[in-house]
Amino acid sequence: MKLTVIGYWGAYPEADEATSCFLLEEGNTNILLDCGSGAVSKLQNYKSLKDINGVILSHYHHDHAADLGGLTYSRVVDINLKKTDQPLNIFAHEKDRNEFNKLGKPPYTNVQPYNGGSKVEIGPFTFQFQQTKHSAPCYAMRIRSEKSAGTLVYTADTSYDENLIPFCRDADLLIAETSFYADQDAASFGHMTSSEVARLAASSGSKSVLLSHLPHFGNHRQLLEEAEAGFNGDIQIAKTGANFNL
Numbered sequence: 001m002k003l004t005v006i007g008y009w010g011a012y013p014e015a016d017e018a019t020s021c022f023l024l025e026e027g028n029t030n031i032l033l034d035c036g037s038g039a040v041s042k043l044q045n046y047k048s049l050k051d052i053n054g055v056i057l058s059h060y061h062h063d064h065a066a067d068l069g070g071l072t073y074s075r076v077v078d079i080n081l082k083k084t085d086q087p088l089n090i091f092a093h094e095k096d097r098n099e100f101n102k103l104g105k106p107p108y109t110n111v112q113p114y115n116g117g118s119k120v121e122i123g124p125f126t127f128q129f130q131q132t133k134h135s136a137p138c139y140a141m142r143i144r145s146e147k148s149a150g151t152l153v154y155t156a157d158t159s160y161d162e163n164l165i166p167f168c169r170d171a172d173l174l175i176a177e178t179s180f181y182a183d184q185d186a187a188s189f190g191h192m193t194s195s196e197v198a199r200l201a202a203s204s205g206s207k208s209v210l211l212s213h214l215p216h217f218g219n220h221r222q223l224l225e226e227a228e229a230g231f232n233g234d235i236q237i238a239k240t241g242a243n244f245n246l
């Protein structure tokens with residue numbers, strides 16, 4: 001499976017960038033993990049919108065879900081123009097019924113719920129979920145493909161949570177939200193610091209880490225150095241278009 005970073009900012013996108021969104025590909029299956037603000041624009045540099053099979057939303061905060069409306073409208077247009085006949089699959093949790101009920105536009109979309117015990121299968125991919133510690137209900141995702149050996153884990157938004165250690169166990173790539181620097185209080189905001197990310201990566205035996213959901217302050221190099229101090233594996237800072245083969 002191939003993962004491409006479409007957006008990696010927390011809260012809001014910097015100019016010409018996007019907040020959380022990752023493109024996951026294997027064969028003809030193209031899935032988005034989250035669809036934050038700016039994502040629909042940036043995504044088109046890598047993939048035609050009509051070829052996106054589905055979106056898995058970790059939670060309903062705008063920096064993860066803002067562009068789902070635009071992506072849905074693109075499917076309305078593309079189906080009516082007969083560029084595709086496939087509805088957009090949207091997977092989201094139901095812990096916020098109000099938000100869940102607003103998703104989708106039938107028959108152009110197919111909205112399906114998941115929860116902590118769900119095993120969602122799309123094409124070659126299998127997704128498992130675990131709720132994180134965040135200011136709104138949010139789920140981390142553990143992803144495997146029947147055509148690849150690697151395991152991908154995406155923390156989505158969370159403060160440091162020991163319960164995530166077994167969920168992240170032996171990940172080949174851990175996409176970890178890194179919203180704050182080591183000396184800051186991330187937990188009160190429902191997020192992690194660079195050193196907490198390193199602790200999660202080290203204690204779960206993850207092989208490599210991608211720092212994402214980055215802050216709009218400080219110097220991101222410092223995040224990298226702080227994470228490297230607590231984790232011996234490979235660590236990279238998210239950049240638009242960076243891709244990983246697992």
Ligand SMILES: [Zn+2]
Binds near residue numbers: 059061134138157
């Ligand atoms: Zn959030």
Ligand SMILES: [Zn+2]
Binds near residue numbers: 011020157
């Ligand atoms: Zn967020």
